[in-house]
Every structure is written in C-alpha cells, then in structure tokens.
Amino acid sequence: MAPPRTYRCEAIILGYTPLGEADLLVTMYTRDQGKVRAVGKGARRSSSKLVGHLEPLTVVKMSLAHGRNMDVISQAEVTQSFAELKEDLTAITKGQYLAELVDGFGAEANPNPGLFQLMIDCLRVIEATKGRESESASDMPLRFFEFHLLQVSGLMPELYNCVECRQELEPDAHRFSPNVGGTLCLDCSPDDAHLRPLSLRALKVLRLLDRSGIVEACKLPVDAGLADELKSLLSNTVAYWLGKEIRSNSFLERLHKESQPEVYI
Ligand SMILES: [Zn+2]
Structure with missing residues (x-):
C-alpha cells in the first residue's frame, strides 16, 4: 500500500535558510518523526499564509506533503510562540543554543519524543525566568x-x-x-x-x-x-x-x- 501523501505533525522550528527566489528551507524537530527538513514554498513573500509561522523557537502544528527528496509544508498553525522569550536577547541566545544542540543530536527518521519535550520544557523555563x-x-x-x-x-x-x-x-x-x-x-x-x-x-x-x-x-x-x-x-x-x-x-x-x-x- 502506498504511504499517505500528506501527514500532520507537531514541530519546534530550529532554523531556516533562504531557498530559491521566495522559498525557505526549514529545519524542525518533530515529536513523532525526529528531525525534518522541509520546504516552505513562497514563505518569504509577504502575502504567504506561512509568514510568521516558521520563526525559530516556535512550536507549530503543521501539514506536510511528501516530496521525492524534500517534504513541503502546506499548512502551519502556531501553538506556542514563546513571544516573551523572543523579547529578550539573552533568552533568545539560550534558545538558539538549545536549537543548535537539537539540530546536532536529533536524527532524521528517528523520533525521540523525550528530546522534543525536553526542549519545550526548557524554553518554557527560560521564558518564565528571563531577566530575573x-x-x-x-x-x-x-x-x-x-x-x-x-x-x-x-x-x-x-x-x-x-x-x-x-x-x-x-x-x-x-x-x-x-x-x-x-x-x-x-x-x-x-x-x-x-x-x-x-x-x-x-x-x-x-x-x-x-x-x-x-x-x-x-x-x-x-x-x-x-x-x-x-x-x-x-x-x-x-x-x-x-x-x-x-x-x-x-x-x-x-x-x-x-x-x-x-x-x-
Ligand atoms: Zn576506580
């Protein structure tokens, strides 16, 4: 039986790089699939429905379509923005350190829900204790x-x-x-x-x-x-x-x- 064409997942955005004219290549860590790299088509256009949903250190629920080489993000909904953390440069830097480590330790097609939850728990504490x-x-x-x-x-x-x-x-x-x-x-x-x-x-x-x-x-x-x-x-x-x-x-x-x-x- 052919695998489903699309899937849904919960992910923490770790980072992205520009791709082509208007796309983003997004690296994320998902609860159920491990590390995933996927393309946000047209995500750099101001009219894109993905704008603001793919920022690093954001937790999103998303739908992805399987591609031959790279999956494509079709929908993203922010469930935890960590907006207060992102107002504080020290807290952002700490969050980026976590993201780098999860990117380094996390493997594609090798889920580790404990690692996913650990990053969310730590971001919450960094946000709650920032500046004090x-x-x-x-x-x-x-x-x-x-x-x-x-x-x-x-x-x-x-x-x-x-x-x-x-x-x-x-x-x-x-x-x-x-x-x-x-x-x-x-x-x-x-x-x-x-x-x-x-x-x-x-x-x-x-x-x-x-x-x-x-x-x-x-x-x-x-x-x-x-x-x-x-x-x-x-x-x-x-x-x-x-x-x-x-x-x-x-x-x-x-x-x-x-x-x-x-x-x-
Ligand atoms: Zn000894």
Missing part, C-alpha cells in the same frame, strides 16, 4: 538541558560507580571523562586526554539533575565557581558527543539521499 535570575543560577536551564540531552540520547554519564573498577564512589573529589563514560575514582588512572577533575559538590549537582524536574533543578543554590565547573563539564561533554554524532548523522543523511533515485523539490 541571579547571575550564577541563570544558566541552570542550559545545564539541565545538556544533562538530560545526554540522558534521552542514551549517553547518560555514570555518576555512582567508578567506570573503571566499578567501586561505589566515596563522597570525595573524583575525576570525569566523557570518553570513558562518566566518573572515575582517584585510584583509576586511564590514559585519557578528556580526563578532568570533578568536585564533590559538582557531582552532587549532577546527581540532583538526574533526579529532579527542571523547575526544582533551576532553584538549586549555585555559586559562580560551581556554575563555571558545571558549565565547563557539561558543555564539553555535549561537544565531545556532538563531534561524533554530527559525523554519524551526516553520514546517515548522505546514505538516505543516495538511496533516492531522483532529486527534485
């Missing part, structure tokens, strides 16, 4: 996002036992490396360029991020030194995996394209 967080706590929604991005991607770091000797970790300073999968006790010294110190209080926050919801996590008291350690540790861990993921994603995408006999939009 303390300096050091203001990035906790990003740390929560990075941590749970690893979790929903199956890359959750080990936080309770040494990844080498499997001994339960004592309440002490330890070391951490994304390359070996998480935390190491002080007795284990693998030759690993990614190995870094991990303070006891940073380990405690990581364990709390594991157990907490985002609202609770963003209320944790975090001073500037701890905020810097968490930022360095989590953003470097995400970047470590992103380097690998981007290569595998683009390889899969190339394979997918090469399996299409004809290429047109």
